[in-house]
Structures are given as C-alpha cells and as structure tokens.
Amino acid sequence: MRLLFVGLANLLLGVWTLLGLPFRLLASRNRPTYVRFRLSGELPYRQPRKARRFFSGSKPEPATVTSLVAFGESLKLLAQDPHVKGILLEIEGLELGSAKKDAVVKLLTDFRAAGKRVVGWAVSVDNLGYQILCAADEVLLAPAGRLELVGYAAEATAIGEGLARVGIQAHFVRRGDYKTAPELFTHAHVSDIQRQTIEGFLDERYADLIDSIARGRKRTPEEVRAIIDVGPYSAQRALAAGLVDGLCSEADLPARLDERRREEKDSDDAEEPIEPMASWLGARPFPPMKWRPVKRRPKLGLVVISGIIAPGKGSSGELGPKIAGSEAVVKALRAASRDKRAKAVVLYIDSPGGSALASELILEAVQRVARKKPVIAYVDQVCASGGYMAALGAKEIWSAPHAIVGSIGVFAGKFEASGLMDRLGIRRTLISRGENAGIFSTSRGFTPHERAALEAEVEETYQAFLAHVAKARGKTKEEIHTRAEGRVYSGTRALAAGLVDRAGSFEEVCRHALDLAKVPPGKFDVGLYATPDRGLSLLQILLSLSGAHLYALCPSAWSLMGGKAGRRFEG
Incomplete structure (x- = not known):
C-alpha cells in the first residue's frame, strides 16, 4: 500500500515540476546572486514536525532560518550554483548556546571554503552575535546600530543576612564544600569556592570570545582584550576601531552587494530587497526534488x-x-x-x-x-x-x-520563619508525637536529633549518587x-x-x-x-x-x- 501512495505522490510531484518549468525558466534570468538569511531567537537543531494550524498567528519572515539542519542544506545547494556569489546573513535578537554558535560558524566557514562570500549585517549585536559575524567576509552595521562588545560578567548573590533581617533563617545540610546551592540563603557573603567556580567558566568563555574576534578580525589577543575593555560601541566607533567593515542601512544593502544595482541606484529595481532562499529555489529551472522514498527513512x-x-x-516554561x-x-x-x-x-x-x-x-x-x-x-x-x-x-x-x-x-x-512571625505578632505552637515529627516545621530550626537524621539521609543519598556515577563511568x-x-x-x-x-x-x-x-x-x-x-x-x-x-x-x-x-x- 505504501508503494502505491509513494508512487502516486512522486508522479504528482514530477508533473507539478514540469508544469512550472516555463515560469522557472523566465525567472532564472533574474535569479539572485546573493541570498538572504535571517538568524533570530532560539535556533533549533532540527525543525520538529508539527500539525498545520490555521489562524495560528503570524508566520516568521521568509528569510528566517528555521533550523541548523535546514540552514546547512541551503548553504550546500547555494555553494553548487556558480551564479551565486554569496549570502547576506542578518542577525536580530539571536539567543543561542555556545554549541549552536559553533555549529553556525562551521557552516559559514565551509560555505566560504567553497568560494562563496558571507556578508553579515545587524542593527544591534552582542558578544555571541558578533562572534558569528566574525566568521563572515564582510561585517556591516546599521548607521544607528550598536555593538555590545563588553565581555562577560557574573553577579553572585548571597541573601542570608537579608533573610535574617526580616526574621527568616535558612537551615540546610549539604554534602561537599562545592555544593554551593544553599549558600544563596545561608551566607552573608559569596564564598571563595563559588567565586572560583564562576571565574573558571568566565575565563573559558572570555578566552573563546577573544579567539573568535582575533581570528575573524585578524588581531592579536592583546589587541582584542584592549578593544573589549573600551566597549560597548556605537556604529561609528565600531567602524573607527575596525570592528566592522562598513555602515549600511537595510534599504541600501542590495546596492552595496550587487554591482548592477549599485549602477542603477536611482531606479526602482535598486529598491528590490535581497531575496530569501525560497525565491532562489523558485528561479531554478530544475530545483532539487524532494522525492518520497519508497522505504521509510531510519x-x-x-x-x-x-x-x-x-x-x-512539568511545564513548558511559558508562564514561569x-x-x-x-x-x-x-x-x-x-x-x-x-x-x-x-x-x-x-x-x-x-x-x-x-x-x-x-x-x-x-x-x-x-x-x-x-x-x-x-x-x-x-x-x-x-x-x-x-x-x-x-x-x-x-x-x-x-x-x-x-x-x-x-x-x-x-x-x-528548610526555612525557619519564627522571627518574621514574632514581628508580625503571629504565635505558633508546634505539638508533635515522634522525635522527628516537626522536622520540616517552619516555626523553628532543626533539633540536634533532627539534624542528625537529615545529615544521615543526605549522606545516604550522596553515596547512592556516587555509586550510580561509579557504575556508569567504570x-x-x-x-x-x-x-x-x-x-x-x-x-x-x-x-x-x-x-x-x-x-x-x-x-x-x-x-x-x-x-x-x-x-x-x-x-x-x-x-x-x-x-x-x-x-x-x-x-x-x-x-x-x-x-x-x-x-x-x-x-x-x-x-x-x-x-x-x-x-x-x-x-
């Protein structure tokens, strides 16, 4: 049965492609030499399949990259077209982890290695976005834009003293000096161990930032450190410091990238935007066919x-x-x-x-x-x-x-709120049966017997955790x-x-x-x-x-x- 449906689907796809051939031949005369991509928000590795929903709200802009896999497939197709000179990569509100940033940079590097150009453009860009732009041949910024290149900072917090001032005491048992989670509530100051932990991560991220800029902008690490130390930058300052190659408004991008459009700057054609990937596909006489496989993919x-x-x-986090x-x-x-x-x-x-x-x-x-x-x-x-x-x-x-x-x-x-209740005139009396029955009461701290019991449970759980890790890691x-x-x-x-x-x-x-x-x-x-x-x-x-x-x-x-x-x- 699947063979029949697949055969029929592929037949219809082939007929549809042939019917559209004359229109694509006409469009191919003006197929774009630069293709526009837009990186925005949280970029997934792969676009999950979702059921189509009508009236589901606004759709993303046509140039918006929907996944890393789709972006990579598009760049491979463009790299094979001798008519294509390169891509325009716009960055707006990008929120990526370091691993996805590295994946984007690798895709751009491979595309450039195929002899194509990458032109990056943004209105306002931060550390991570600028690291991606540094993988481009040319970096452009809007005249009113900004480069928020300032390095990394961390704010470690300790609210133990603040809680005490309002009558709340935090009572925690932990296993290990490096398990600093309770310190937020128990300490008056950030501990040296927590400071050292955070500094270790900041050092690695800062070194990665310096390396990306040094390679992309052909500067020494010392020069990059000095550049970061006087950030952030307005667009004019970024151009003067050699951090971008030019200032260009979005409307002027087509003329800057295309020689023909630059010559026809006063014509209506010069105002046409740089086309997204869908337009390039529609202008190919024989676009790549997505034939339905006879056998299902793994x-x-x-x-x-x-x-x-x-x-x-659990929850998705949309409301919290x-x-x-x-x-x-x-x-x-x-x-x-x-x-x-x-x-x-x-x-x-x-x-x-x-x-x-x-x-x-x-x-x-x-x-x-x-x-x-x-x-x-x-x-x-x-x-x-x-x-x-x-x-x-x-x-x-x-x-x-x-x-x-x-x-x-x-x-x-647990948290003890007896001091707060006293200040508010609230009186609570704990009545219990059993030595540890009131162990999690907020009206008092732990008794020595309760703390000993809790420490024993924490130790038991910690030893079980160690056993799980030891078995899994050999x-x-x-x-x-x-x-x-x-x-x-x-x-x-x-x-x-x-x-x-x-x-x-x-x-x-x-x-x-x-x-x-x-x-x-x-x-x-x-x-x-x-x-x-x-x-x-x-x-x-x-x-x-x-x-x-x-x-x-x-x-x-x-x-x-x-x-x-x-x-x-x-x-």
Whole structure:
C-alpha cells in the first residue's frame, strides 16, 4: 500500500515540476546572486514536525532560518550554483548556546571554503552575535546600530543576612564544600569556592570570545582584550576601531552587494530587497526534488529533559520556570522504547537538576530504554546534579566544550520563619508525637536529633549518587568522590575528568547513536517524544519541590547560562 501512495505522490510531484518549468525558466534570468538569511531567537537543531494550524498567528519572515539542519542544506545547494556569489546573513535578537554558535560558524566557514562570500549585517549585536559575524567576509552595521562588545560578567548573590533581617533563617545540610546551592540563603557573603567556580567558566568563555574576534578580525589577543575593555560601541566607533567593515542601512544593502544595482541606484529595481532562499529555489529551472522514498527513512528518537527536575507532569516554561516533570519524562522514554521505528534514542538534557527522587526515577527509565536500544545523552548547555544523574543511564554521554556538567552532590533543608512571625505578632505552637515529627516545621530550626537524621539521609543519598556515577563511568566510588562534592565542570574539563565520553555536536551525536544501532549512513528522521506542556503557578512549583526535601540541584550552573549563553552570567 505504501508503494502505491509513494508512487502516486512522486508522479504528482514530477508533473507539478514540469508544469512550472516555463515560469522557472523566465525567472532564472533574474535569479539572485546573493541570498538572504535571517538568524533570530532560539535556533533549533532540527525543525520538529508539527500539525498545520490555521489562524495560528503570524508566520516568521521568509528569510528566517528555521533550523541548523535546514540552514546547512541551503548553504550546500547555494555553494553548487556558480551564479551565486554569496549570502547576506542578518542577525536580530539571536539567543543561542555556545554549541549552536559553533555549529553556525562551521557552516559559514565551509560555505566560504567553497568560494562563496558571507556578508553579515545587524542593527544591534552582542558578544555571541558578533562572534558569528566574525566568521563572515564582510561585517556591516546599521548607521544607528550598536555593538555590545563588553565581555562577560557574573553577579553572585548571597541573601542570608537579608533573610535574617526580616526574621527568616535558612537551615540546610549539604554534602561537599562545592555544593554551593544553599549558600544563596545561608551566607552573608559569596564564598571563595563559588567565586572560583564562576571565574573558571568566565575565563573559558572570555578566552573563546577573544579567539573568535582575533581570528575573524585578524588581531592579536592583546589587541582584542584592549578593544573589549573600551566597549560597548556605537556604529561609528565600531567602524573607527575596525570592528566592522562598513555602515549600511537595510534599504541600501542590495546596492552595496550587487554591482548592477549599485549602477542603477536611482531606479526602482535598486529598491528590490535581497531575496530569501525560497525565491532562489523558485528561479531554478530544475530545483532539487524532494522525492518520497519508497522505504521509510531510519528514525532516531529524541527525548528532552529541559528545566528543573520535579515530580509530576512539568511545564513548558511559558508562564514561569521550565519544569521537567518526572512523570512526563518517563512517559516520553517509554514511548521511545516502544516505537519499533526508533532504532536509537538521544537524550537531550538542559537541566540544573532538582528533586533527587524525581531524578532517580528518570535515571531508572533511561536505563530501561538503554537495555533495548542505544541511548546517548547530549548536553550543550547545562547537565548538572540531578540532570547529570539522569544522563548516567545512557550508554554514552556527549558534551559541547562550554557546557556545564557535574555538580555531583545533594543537599536538604528548610526555612525557619519564627522571627518574621514574632514581628508580625503571629504565635505558633508546634505539638508533635515522634522525635522527628516537626522536622520540616517552619516555626523553628532543626533539633540536634533532627539534624542528625537529615545529615544521615543526605549522606545516604550522596553515596547512592556516587555509586550510580561509579557504575556508569567504570570507576570506583573513591575516584568519583574526588570529582564530586558539588564540583562543576565545563564540557572540556568534564571530558578530562572522565565524566563525559566525547565532545561533539548534536548531529554527530545523532549519527553515532544510529551507528551503534547498525543503521547504514544516510538521511534519517528525528521523532520527538514530547512531554506535555501545561502552565504551572509559582505556588505549584514550590509545592512540587518542597515535597521531596532532598535536592540534587545546581542553581549556580543554571544561572551561569542564564538561558542566553553568550550574554550575561548571573551566579
């Protein structure tokens, strides 16, 4: 039956293509020499297939890049056309992690190696966007634009003294000096360990920024440091400093790129915008055909763990923080396991951890899938604490160089509001039966007996965490302990410490997972087993986390990324 439908679809596609041939021949006389692409927002690796929705709101601009894979395929086609001179790359409001930035830079580098030009243009661009522009042959800025090149900064916070002033005391038990998460609430000042952790990441990101600018603008590292130290830049200052090659309004871009249009500057033709990829495809006499394959392509399963891990169904983060609910993630993993078409699974993790119990439930689900088919965990931003625990169930863990990995540790505690209640004239009397019955009461701190019990539970959970890591990484608990106690690593340092297996890109991970499943090289489909999106109030989030009491969470790792890598870090 599939053979019949595929044959009919390909026949209709061929007829449609032949019918449009005369129109494409006419259009080919004026096919563009430069093709326009627009990078904006969060760029996915691959565009997920979604059902068509009518009246679903505004569509993105025609030139907007929808995924890294689609961008790469377009550049390969353009590189084969001798009529095409290059592309115009516009950057607007780009929010990418370091790994995706590196992927874009590689695509541009390969395109230039094929003899084509890349012209970058922006109105306002930050550190990350400028790193991408530095991979272009020519960098242009709008006359009223700005270059926010200032390096990286972090603001570590300690609110212990502030809480005490309003009558709230934080009581936490942690395992390891490097598990600094509770310090936000317990310390009056940022600790030296937290400062050193943040400085290590800033040093790596700053070095990467300097290297990108030095290579792209042909400057020495010392010159780049001096340039960054006097930023940010107006468009005029950026041009004077040699950071851009020219100032050009959007309306003047066609004339600047095209000699013919420059000569016809006063004509109406000079006002025509630079066409997007769709126009170039429509002007080819014989465009690339997307024939329906007789045999279905191999399928790779993709399961995403994004946000704070907590019990329950989770939320998409549209109305608050992203929550990776253990119930929803486990269901997605089960679906991936049952799907016979999915020969392998990539577990994409972007999480600072959360509930220790929920993280372990996800770990067990990953291990069950891994017993049936290859599972590779991949992190390009954050895979810390409980997030790293979940990754341990995979056959291999891959990481991007500047990702945040590790924070193997556990903490638990509560907030005591007795001082605040006294100031408000509120009197509470705790009446209990059982030595530890009031252990999580907010009306008083821990008794020595309660603290001893909590410390024992934290230690037990920490030892279990070490055992999981030791078994997955093929090391002893003692060896893992020297890398644990809350220590946080970049992807590069995690690889050297043996906490990840390989460094690579998302596409490399996908191909490797299929290789492990003995799937022949070639194109493949990615099936996303999505967790349900539902809004959660802040109260629901706090209640879902408060029920666990034991946390494998690394807030400092999450805030280092800030959701907008390449911009500002807040620790």
